[in-house]
Amino acid sequence: MSEITRVPLQPVAKGSLTKIWLGVIVAVLVGSGVAYATRYKGVEIETVKAGTGASPTRSDVALINYVGRLANGKEFDRGERAVLPLETVIPGFSEGLAKMQKGGKYTLEIPAEKAYGAEEKRNPQTGEVVIPANSDLVFEIELIDYKSSAELEQQRMMLEQMQKMQGGAGAPGGAPGAMPQGAMPQGAMPMPQGAPQP
Numbered sequence: 001m002s003e004i005t006r007v008p009l010q011p012v013a014k015g016s017l018t019k020i021w022l023g024v025i026v027a028v029l030v031g032s033g034v035a036y037a038t039r040y041k042g043v044e045i046e047t048v049k050a051g052t053g054a055s056p057t058r059s060d061v062a063l064i065n066y067v068g069r070l071a072n073g074k075e076f077d078r079g080e081r082a083v084l085p086l087e088t089v090i091p092g093f094s095e096g097l098a099k100m101q102k103g104g105k106y107t108l109e110i111p112a113e114k115a116y117g118a119e120e121k122r123n124p125q126t127g128e129v130v131i132p133a134n135s136d137l138v139f140e141i142e143l144i145d146y147k148s149s150a151e152l153e154q155q156r157m158m159l160e161q162m163q164k165m166q167g168g169a170g171a172p173g174g175a176p177g178a179m180p181q182g183a184m185p186q187g188a189m190p191m192p193q194g195a196p197q198p
Helices: 016-037 091-097 149-165
Strands: 044-049 060-070 075-085 105-110 129-131 137-148
Touching: 060 149, 075 129, 091 105, 091 137, 137 149
Parallel strands: none
Antiparallel strands: 044 105, 060 075, 060 137, 105 137
């Protein structure tokens, strides 16, 4: 048979056990703090009223009503029937719109990293800082409609053809029964201002 060697245990010094537990607690708190600081801060969407159908893609152009606010509630922008090419807006805005559906109303929270980051935005007329650097943004959005760039280009070409068929420019009032100048066919969406034209 084998023999067991007995080793006497040394008693734990007074106060050592407390120090060990304090060390464990500090390690857990530091680990939690690091995990919290490095967590992914993404775009958050709250559905106020659900929409229907598919969602727009980054290459689409959206027609929306919106109100933009800072995290403290201060309004910095508002738009009604605004035409926005998704590839021209801040990353968090296009990411959020890509998860929305036609006819829906949403609250979109965008962290500063997906908005303007360290860049501050100023009012071009007054020079006042409208969006401070590193600001989280909150938008109330109603997605009225969206179309692909190809659909909008097709609509533009159809409108040009209709105008040519009506006798072109210069005819006051146009042809009888013709569409009034500036009117758009049903289902058409206005072309975005400054959108690149082929």
